[in-house]
Amino acid sequence: xxxxxxxxxxxxxxxxxxxxxxxxxxxxxxxxxxxxxxxxxxxxxxxxxxxxxxxxxxxxxxxxxxxxxxxxxxxxxxxxxxxxxxxxxxxxxxxxxxxxxxxxxxxxxxxxxxxxxxxxxxxxxxxxxxxxxxxxxxxxxxxxxxxxxxxxxxxxxxxxxxxxxxxxxxxxxxxxxxxxxxxxxxxxxxxxxxxxxxxxxxxxxxxxxxxxxxxxxxxxxxxxxxxxxxxxxxxxxxxxxxxxxxxxxxxxxxxxxxxxxxxxxxxxxxxxxxxxxxxxxxxxxxxxxxxxxxxxxxxxxxxxxxxxxxxxxxxxxxxxxxxxxxxxxxxxxxxxxxxxxxxxxxxxxxxxxxxxxxxxxxxxxxxxxxxxxxxxxxxxxxxxxxxxxxxxxxxxxxxxxxxxxxxxxx
Numbered sequence: 437x438x439x440x441x442x443x444x445x446x447x448x449x450x451x452x453x454x455x456x457x458x459x460x461x462x463x464x465x466x467x468x469x470x471x472x473x474x475x476x477x478x479x480x481x482x483x484x485x486x487x488x489x490x491x492x493x494x495x496x497x498x499x500x501x502x503x504x505x506x507x508x509x510x511x512x513x514x515x516x517x518x519x520x521x522x523x524x525x526x527x528x529x530x531x532x533x534x535x536x537x538x539x540x541x542x543x544x545x546x547x548x549x550x551x552x553x554x555x556x557x558x559x560x561x562x563x564x565x566x567x568x569x570x571x572x573x574x575x576x577x578x579x580x581x582x583x584x585x586x587x588x589x590x591x592x593x594x595x596x597x598x599x600x601x602x603x604x605x606x607x608x609x610x611x612x613x614x615x616x617x618x619x620x621x622x623x624x625x626x627x628x629x630x631x632x633x634x635x636x637x638x639x640x641x642x643x644x645x646x647x648x649x650x651x652x653x654x655x656x657x658x659x660x661x662x663x664x665x666x667x668x669x670x671x672x673x674x675x676x677x678x679x680x681x682x683x684x685x686x687x688x689x690x691x692x693x694x695x696x697x698x699x700x701x702x703x704x705x706x707x708x709x710x711x712x713x714x715x716x717x718x719x720x721x722x723x724x725x726x727x728x729x730x731x732x733x734x735x736x737x738x739x740x741x742x743x744x745x746x747x748x749x750x751x752x753x754x755x756x757x758x759x760x761x762x763x764x765x766x767x768x769x770x771x772x773x774x775x776x777x778x779x780x781x782x783x784x785x786x787x788x789x790x791x792x793x794x795x796x797x798x799x800x801x802x803x804x805x806x807x808x809x810x811x812x813x814x815x816x817x818x819x820x821x822x823x824x825x826x827x828x829x830x831x832x833x834x835x836x837x838x839x840x841x842x843x844x845x846x
Contacts, residue, residue, distance in 0.1 A: 445498045446555045450562040452491040453549055457563065457606060459488045460814070461570050464599040465577055492545055503552040510551075514544060517737075525736030532738045535811050543817040550821035556789040563792075564614055567607035571626035574604065574633045581637070593637055601638020602803065604630055606815060608642070609649050609795045616653055645802035652794060656784040716749050716806070723753045731761045737811060751804035774823050775801060793822050 463485075499507060518536050522529055553559050593600055608630040615623040634642050722745070735758055740747050748754045751771070755764035778793045796819035803813060810816060 445495075445502070446553070446558055448495050449498060449549055449553060450555075450559045452488075452495055453546070453553075453559065454562045454566040455488055455491050456546055456549075457566050458569065459485070461573065461603045461607070464597065464603040465573070465593070467593055467597075492549070495549070499548060499552065503548060506551060507548060510544065510548060514540070521737050525739070528736045528738045528742040531741045532736075535738050535809075538812055543812070543814055546814055547817045547821040550818050551825050553822075553825060556787075556792060556822075560610075560788040560792060563606075564610050567610040568626065570604070570607040571611060571630055575629050577637070578629070578633055597637055598639040598641065598807070601634050601642045602808075604634050604638060605642040605645050605803075606795065606799050608634065608646060609799060612646070612649060613653065613791065613795065639807075641803060641807045644806060645798050648802050649795065649798040652779065652798065656779075656781075656794070719746060719749055720753065723748045723750075723757050727753070727756045727761070731756075734758075734760045734763065747809045749807055751801075751810050754810055771801075774820070778823065789822065789825070793819065796822060 521532055521536070525532070608627070611623055611626045611630060615627055631646070634646075723740070737758055739758055740754075748757060752768050755768045758764065759767065775797055778790070778797050781787070781790045781793075784790050784794060796815050800813055800816035800819050804810060804816060
C-alpha cells in the first residue's frame with residue numbers, strides 16, 4: 437500500500453495563512469530578545485519573512501489554478517493605482533514608494549490567499565490552533581518579562597509596544613469566540629493571559645476591538661450561547677471599570693510593577709487618562725479643516741506624510757483628505773456598507789466565513805478609527821478579501837449551512 441503525505445490545496449493555503457499570523461506575532465516579540473540574548477531583531481525578522489515568503493511561493497500553483505482571473509484583476513487595479521499615484525502625485529513618491537512596496541508584500545499577498553479559500557471551517561480551525569500557540573507563547577513572554585531581570589538579563593518591548601498589542605488582537609478574538617462557543621477552563625485562561633499581556637505590554641487600541649467584538653457577539657450569538665457571552669462581558673466590564681474604581685487599576689499597576697512589568701495602559705486607567713487623545717484631537721481638527729477648505733481636491737495617497745504630518749489616525753478622514761469627498765466618500769461608503777452587511781448577517785452561529793468576517797472587521801475597523809493607516813493594515817485587507825470571497829464551492833457549503841442551521845435567527 438502506498439502512503440502519501442501530500443497535503444491537499446486547501447490545507448496548504450490554510451497552513452500558510454496560519455504561518456502568517458504566527459510570523460506577525462513572533463516579529464513583534466523579537467525586540468525583547470535583542471538586548472540580553474544578542475539576537476539581532478532585523479536578522480531574525482528577515483528570516484521569518486523568508487520562511488513566510490517560501491510558504492506563499494510553495495502555493496503558487498494553487499494561486500494560478502484557483503485565482504488566475506481574480507489575480508489578474510487585483511494586479512491590474514493595484515498597478516493602475518501605483519501608476520496613477522507616481523505619475524500624477526510625484527511629490528508624494530518619497531513616502532508612497534515605501535507604502536506601495538509594503539502593500540504589495542504584506543497586504544496584497546494575504547488578500548489573494550484569503551480570497552481563494554473554499555473551506556472556511558478548516559481555515560477557522562487552523563487559525564484557532566495558531567491562536568492557542570500564540571497564547572502559550574504569550575505566557576512565556578510574561579514569564580520572561582518577570583524572570584529575566586532576576587536572572588541578570590532583560591526582556592523589554594519598550595515602555596509599551598503597539599505592534600505587540602495589535603499582533604495579539606486577532607488571536608485574542610479567536611480565543612474569545614471559542615470560549616463563547618465552547619466554554620472551558622483552557623480558553624478562559626488563554627483569554628485572561630492575552631488580555632493581561634495586551635494591557636501590560638501593549639497599547640490601548642486593541643482594547644477597543646476586544647470590547648466591540650464582545651458587544652457584537654452578545655447581539656449576534658443565539659440565546660443558548662448568550663449566557664457565556666454575559667460571563668465574558670461581565671469580566672471585561674470589570675476590567676473597564678475605570679471611571680468608578682481607579683484604585684483597582686492602581687493596585688494592579690503597582691502589583692505588576694513590583695514583578696517587573698511597567699504598564700502604560702494600566703496607569704492611564706488608574707489616572708482616568710484612558711481617553712487621552714495623544715495629539716489625535718489636533719490631527720482631527722487639522723484634517724477636518726483641510727477637507728472643508730478643499731473638499732473636492734484629490735491630494736493623493738500619503739500626501740499627509742509627504743508634507744511632514746502624521747497620518748490622520750482615522751480611516752474616514754484619511755480617505756476624504758487624500759482622495760477628496762467624491763472618490764474618498766465612495767470608498768468610505770463601501771466600507772460602511774460592508775460592515776452593515778456583516779452585522780446584518782443572521783448566521784454567525786453556524787457559518788465560519790461570517791464568523792471570520794466579524795473577527796477581522798472588529799480587528800481592522802477598531803484600529804482604523806483611532807490608529808493605523810488604511811494602506812498598511814493587513815487585517816483590513818483580509819476582511820475585504822473574506823467578504824468578497826464568493827466562490828462556487830463556498831456558496832455550496834453556505835447553502836448547506838443555511839439548510840441545516842437551527843440558529844435562533846433562522
